[in-house]
Every structure is written in structure tokens, then in C-alpha cells.
Amino acid sequence: xxxxxxxxxxxxxxxxxxxxxxxxxxxxxxxxxxxxxxxxxxxxxxxxxxxxxxxxxxxxxxxxxxxxxxxxxxxxxxxxxxxxxxxxxxxxxxxxxxxxxxxxxxxxxxxxxxxxxxxxxxxxxxxxxxxxxxxxxxxxxxxxxxxxxxxxxxxxxxxxxxxxxxxxxxxxxxxxxxxxxxxxxxxxxxxxxxxxxxxxxxxxxxxxxxxxxxxxxxxxxxxxxxxxxxxxxxxxxxxxxxxxxxxxxxxxxxxxxxxxxxxxxxxxxxxxxxxxxxxxxx
Ligand code: C2E
Ligand code: MG
Ligand code: MG
Ligand code: MG
Numbered sequence: 225x226x227x228x229x230x231x232x233x234x235x236x237x238x239x240x241x242x243x244x245x246x247x248x249x250x251x252x253x254x255x256x257x258x259x260x261x262x263x264x265x266x267x268x269x270x271x272x273x274x275x276x277x278x279x280x281x282x283x284x285x286x287x288x289x290x291x292x293x294x295x296x297x298x299x300x301x302x303x304x305x306x307x308x309x310x311x312x313x314x315x316x317x318x319x320x321x322x323x324x325x326x327x328x329x330x331x332x333x334x335x336x337x338x339x340x341x342x343x344x345x346x347x348x349x350x351x352x353x354x355x356x357x358x359x360x361x362x363x364x365x366x367x368x369x370x371x372x373x374x375x376x377x378x379x380x381x382x383x384x385x386x387x388x389x390x391x392x393x394x395x396x397x398x399x400x401x402x403x404x405x406x407x408x409x410x411x412x413x414x415x416x417x418x419x420x421x422x423x424x425x426x427x428x429x430x431x432x433x434x435x436x437x438x439x440x441x442x443x444x445x446x447x448x449x450x451x452x453x454x455x456x457x458x459x460x461x462x463x464x465x466x467x468x469x470x471x472x473x474x475x476x477x478x479x480x481x482x483x484x485x486x487x488x489x490x491x492x493x494x495x496x497x498x499x500x501x502x503x504x505x506x
Pocket of ligand 3 (some may be wrong): 404405425427428461
């Protein structure tokens, strides 16, 4: 009886773990296949200037097409790509695809448009990261200032000699730097005075319950003030309705992204929005 119970207990604990492992293996295989067969793509979410309602840039967000044709969310495969080291070839693919697209848009006349690309800490810490990026910028003939790299607080809070040198080398290329999901990571703000940052991106979790939630109002207002004090650009993420948009605009938040303006869309769909000049009338 005890043995049977033991076995049952074993099964009860082990099954979810085994399922997790199987799921991980499946996603890893899908990711390897996607890298080989180019079933990766980029979607682009417009960045809106809140005063004018115009599109001033976009964020590239990777998508993976599964064998059944469905799109797999990066939230599920980026952590796994980081765990397995696949983030390096994946990150390389993303950067070069993003820069090729940006070069094409610039040739089409959209030449004051900044494209943001998310960079994983593992990718950033790689010694070849900056030289590779410099080469890609040169090949695509894109001036560095039209590329913005989004890093999370974890990478910056480190403040290691290598990390600081890496950021300075990126600035030497003219590349812009943004802190993604600002306010959700390490609480140390000391890096703001030391590191060459250009933009803070207010995490969606603080925007969700605006303008009704007093705590989120206080946090959002503080981030906008910090940005102004440090002379940084500031972007609110995840704006889904007009009340949020109006509130952020009145607060003096310069720019925003979110479903209210546009979901992330394929390149051709972004071009349609660019031709119209805006994501949604201001
Ligand atoms: P993130 O960089 O903070 O990107 C914003 C995420 O919020 C995107 O999800 C976007 O689709 C979603 N979003 C934008 N507006 C709204 C909105 O109004 N409402 C809601 N509910 N969501 C909104 P996505 O594309 O699934 O990406 C999730 C995360 O995966 C990203 O968060 C980023 O951390 C990571 N990621 C995406 N693409 C890449 C990439 O190319 N490289 C790396 N290293 N990470 C990436
Ligand atoms: Mg981002
Ligand atoms: Mg974010
Ligand atoms: Mg994120």
C-alpha cells in the first residue's frame, strides 16, 4: 500500500515536470527548425507621438510560425532560447532582418523613422555583439541613430565594467538605447546618472489600470518626471484605450505604443499606416 501510494505520489509530482520538459523540447525543436527554414518573421508596432498622433518609429517583435501555421508568442520561446543559447543565432537573425527592413523603408523615403529592437542580456554580453552590429549597420548603410536597442533593467543594473564599455561602444556607433519594462526590474536608479540611456519605456503593468488606480498614477507620473529630469524620451507601453491615451498625454508623456493605436503588424501593414501618417487619429 505504501509502495503504491509512493508510486502514485511519484506520478502526481512527476507528470507535470515531464510535461514541462516535453513542452520545452517541442518548443526548442520548433525554434531550431524555424532558424533553419526561415519561418521566423518580424512584426512591427508603431510608436506614436502623443502630441501630434503621428508615427515616429516602430518596435520590431519576433514571431515564429509553427508547422500548423499558427504564430508562437516570443514570451514562450525567448526564455527557452536564452536557456539553450539559441538566442545568439536568433538575435542575430532578428537584428539583421530588422536592419534590412529599416534600410528598405529609408529607401522608400521614411528616413526620419527610428526602429527599436529588443536585445537579450545574453546577446548583449557576447563579446562579438558590438562589432557584429557595426558590420550590419555598415552593410545596410543605416546610420546608427535610426536604430534603438531595448535592454531591460537587469542588464543595466549590473553596471559591470564590460557592460558599461559595451554601452559606450554602442553610443559611439550612434545607436540609441532604451530601458524596456522600466520600473519592473531592479529598483536601483543609480545607473540613470551613469549610463548613456536615451529612453525609458513605462511597463504595460503600470498603464493597464490608468487613470483609475492611484498607485499606478503615482508610478507613471514619477517615471515621466524622472525622464524629464534626466532629459530622456519616455514611452508608455500597452495603451489600450482613449482614457489611458488622454491621461498620459496630459501627464506630459511624449510617446506611446499599444493596441489603441495598432497591434504589432507585418511590414506591409505598417507601410499602410505610415502612408496615412498615423496609427489612429489623435
Ligand atoms: P516587450 O519588448 O515589452 O514588448 C511589448 C509586448 O507587449 C509585445 O508582446 C506586444 O505585442 C505587447 N503589446 C503591445 N501593445 C499592447 C497592448 O496594448 N496590450 C497588450 N496586452 N499587449 C501589448 P510580444 O510581441 O508577445 O513580445 C513579448 C516580449 O517578448 C517582449 O516584450 C520582449 O521582451 C520579448 N521579445 C519580443 N520580440 C523579441 C525579440 O526580437 N528579441 C528579444 N530578445 N525579445 C523579444
Ligand atoms: Mg520591447
Ligand atoms: Mg516592454
Ligand atoms: Mg519585455
